[in-house]
Amino acid sequence: MMKSKRGVTILLAGLFATSAFAQTITTNSLVIHADQKGSTISRMIYGQFSEHLGRCIYEGIWVEPDSPIPNTRGIRNDTVAALKALKVPVLRWPGGCFADEYHWKDGIGPREKRPSIYNSHWGGVVENNHFGTHEFLDLCEQVGCEPYICGNLGSGSVQEMMEWVEYMTGDSDSPMANLRRANGRKDPWKIKYFGVGNESWGCGGNMTPEFYADNYRRYNTFLKNYGNNRLFRIACGPNDSNYRWTEVLMSAAGRQMNGLSLHYYTIPSGNWSRKGSATQFGEADWQATLKSALGMETLLERHSAIMDKTDPEKRVGLMVDEWGVWYDVEPGTNPGFLYQQNTLRDALVAGVTLNLFNQHCDRVKMANIAQAINVLQAMLLTDKEKMVVTPTYHVFQMYSVHQDATLLPSELKCEDYVLRDQKIPGLSVSASSDKSETIHLTLCNLNPTCPAIINGQIQGVSAKTVSGRVLTAAEMNAHNTFDHADAVKPEPFNEARIAANGFTAKLPPKSVVVLELK
Numbered sequence: 001m002m003k004s005k006r007g008v009t010i011l012l013a014g015l016f017a018t019s020a021f022a023q024t025i026t027t028n029s030l031v032i033h034a035d036q037k038g039s040t041i042s043r044m045i046y047g048q049f050s051e052h053l054g055r056c057i058y059e060g061i062w063v064e065p066d067s068p069i070p071n072t073r074g075i076r077n078d079t080v081a082a083l084k085a086l087k088v089p090v091l092r093w094p095g096g097c098f099a100d101e102y103h104w105k106d107g108i109g110p111r112e113k114r115p116s117i118y119n120s121h122w123g124g125v126v127e128n129n130h131f132g133t134h135e136f137l138d139l140c141e142q143v144g145c146e147p148y149i150c151g152n153l154g155s156g157s158v159q160e161m162m163e164w165v166e167y168m169t170g171d172s173d174s175p176m177a178n179l180r181r182a183n184g185r186k187d188p189w190k191i192k193y194f195g196v197g198n199e200s201w202g203c204g205g206n207m208t209p210e211f212y213a214d215n216y217r218r219y220n221t222f223l224k225n226y227g228n229n230r231l232f233r234i235a236c237g238p239n240d241s242n243y244r245w246t247e248v249l250m251s252a253a254g255r256q257m258n259g260l261s262l263h264y265y266t267i268p269s270g271n272w273s274r275k276g277s278a279t280q281f282g283e284a285d286w287q288a289t290l291k292s293a294l295g296m297e298t299l300l301e302r303h304s305a306i307m308d309k310t311d312p313e314k315r316v317g318l319m320v321d322e323w324g325v326w327y328d329v330e331p332g333t334n335p336g337f338l339y340q341q342n343t344l345r346d347a348l349v350a351g352v353t354l355n356l357f358n359q360h361c362d363r364v365k366m367a368n369i370a371q372a373i374n375v376l377q378a379m380l381l382t383d384k385e386k387m388v389v390t391p392t393y394h395v396f397q398m399y400s401v402h403q404d405a406t407l408l409p410s411e412l413k414c415e416d417y418v419l420r421d422q423k424i425p426g427l428s429v430s431a432s433s434d435k436s437e438t439i440h441l442t443l444c445n446l447n448p449t450c451p452a453i454i455n456g457q458i459q460g461v462s463a464k465t466v467s468g469r470v471l472t473a474a475e476m477n478a479h480n481t482f483d484h485a486d487a488v489k490p491e492p493f494n495e496a497r498i499a500a501n502g503f504t505a506k507l508p509p510k511s512v513v514v515l516e517l518k
């Protein structure tokens with residue numbers, strides 16, 4: 001039995017005594033406790049990440065004001081509209097590894113006077129700094145999302161980080177606030193989320209947790225709350241299962257932070273030098289990828305348990321500010337640009353991961369998938385003036401019903417998805433109730449060959465209607481291209497019915513389904 005503290009209890013294997021070879025349809029049961037409300041699912045869990053990496057910022061977002069690609073002040077209109085439609089709540093910037101070599105003063109003032117720098121982390125390309133603080137905050141205003149700025153602790157000074165906060169949020173007659181005004185922005189911006197360094201255990205400085213914790217305390221001391229702006233201070237947290245990092249940070253600096261980050265990437269092969277293709281894979285790769293994605297659950301449970309020791313009230317949020325699938329780059333593309341296609345497999349990874357975040361929303365207060373456009377598990381892919389949305393985009397859109405809703409605890413008894421000597425749970429689910437008491441369930445059938453019957457019981461509410469949408473395709477590697485932009489897209493779901501005390505549904509193999517019960 002796998003047990004999540006506040007989310008879903010999963011009973012695994014053997015319940016339905018089905019042999020791996022006999023599986024043709026699976027039968028599963030679910031109890032939703034609509035009478036026991038959980039925590040709020042912060043909409044920030046549905047956040048995005050945009051780094052100066054490959055074609056995320058340049059091409060994906062920034063095209064210059066004189067571009068033939070329709071834009072507003074240099075920011076392309078199609079990607080903004082797509083992110084807006086996705087209800088993106090928060091966008092992290094400028095990195096990633098790039099953040100710890102980014103000097104913000106290079107990216108302000110007249111664009112033609114800004115210095116060019118060498119992007120040493122990502123492809124060794126020239127970064128002309130045309131997209132800087134003003135452009136990023138303009139982007140956030142156009143999308144309607146909160147900015148999440150990551151400061152440079154690795155190669156920047158305390159003064160530089162302090163002045164950046166003053167530049168953006170200072171409201172008095174001070175040097176940095178006046179510099180901002182001279183650059184055309186009279187009013188201070190509201191900046192809530194501020195990260196103090198990125199991956200300080202690696203590309204951000206190869207620090208020990210003790211050294212970083214001291215540095216965090218020092219830098220954080222000088223990050224001021226100007227006027228009525230209040231920073232939500234995010235310390236660099238661990239990489240996947242580095243539990244010692246969490247122990248040290250929480251005991252040495254827990255009281256000085258509002259959030260601790262966590263990074264975890266899904267690598268299907270588990271081998272960073274041969275990660276595997278985004279589109280050319282078999283069923284064993286499909287299952288291995290989902291198994292790796294499900295590894296997030298252990299990380300959330302164990303890091304959270306460590307945080308509970310010094311923060312039982314759960315004041316400090318676990319901010320999973322980088323996650324997603326990382327494959328080999330598309331053949332023929334710059335290896336430093338991390339450009340990969342996005343298939344139905346990635347939709348399932350997004351579905352199961354978002355269900356886990358929802359289930360752990362008592363501790364997980366933000367997550368930022370890597371990355372929004374043209375990099376890793378992207379929502380959007382662009383090619384010059386063309387843009388296509390990915391299967392992962394559709395999952396984020398379907399799951400947006402959970403944003404700021406109340407988690408409903410649930411118990412899932414599901415059959416395993418067995419392939420040769422490997423098995424994982426066949427289903428994943430999370431449930432919430434929104435302000436109008438409408439219940440939403442997001443369900444994933446991880447099994448690529450067998451449909452799944454779910455007999456759902458809802459305790460405390462008598463639902464009269466059920467409707468839904470489904471994302472699936474004939475092939476595991478189905479994906480959208482610039483020529484076939486709608487190969488994978490959500491369709492109405494007609495396989496759910498109201499039943500005694502709840503509902504029944506039949507999920508197609510390899511599918512993500514959202515149900516609405518009223």
Ligand code: AHR
Pocket residue numbers: 051095096097098198199322370371376
């Ligand atoms: O998202 C790509 C990179 O992965 C980020 O720059 C870094 O923080 C992580 O290692």
